[in-house]
Amino acid sequence: xxxxxxxxxxxxxxxxxxxxxxxxxxxxxxxxxLNRTYIGDVERGRAMPSLLTIGKLAFALGLRPSALIAxxxxxxAE
Numbered sequence: 001x002x003x004x005x006x007x008x009x010x011x012x013x014x015x016x017x018x019x020x021x022x023x024x025x026x027x028x029x030x031x032x033x034l035n036r037t038y039i040g041d042v043e044r045g046r047a048m049p050s051l052l053t054i055g056k057l058a059f060a061l062g063l064r065p066s067a068l069i070a071x072x073x074x075x076x077a078e
Contacts, residue, residue, distance in 0.1 A: 008045035009075045015043040017061050017071075032060035 018028045018039075025043070029036040033056060041047035042057075049057065051065075058068040 005045075005077060007042075007048040009077065010048065010072050011043040011045040013068075013072050013075055014039075014057060017063075018043075021061070028057075028060060032056040 014028075018025070023031075025039045026036045028034075029039045032039075032053075034053065038047060042049055054068060055065045058065040061068065063071075
């Protein structure tokens with residue numbers, strides 16, 4: 001699962017899910033109780049969130065953590 005490009009793929013998924021909801025990074029950060037700059041780092045693949053943070057992101061996006069991870073696993077590797 002964790003191979004080169006993992007953080008980029010996860011970040012792209014978070015960005016796509018956020019944009020599907022018409023949310024800004026600021027809104028997602030507020031809903032997930034995270035910093036906006038951290039959301040930007042995740043979306044650009046500069047940060048790989050911990051399991052706790054994946055949970056925060058998932059619940060903010062209306063998903064279970066397992067559903068967010070399953071969606072990530074379905075994103076094709078580059």
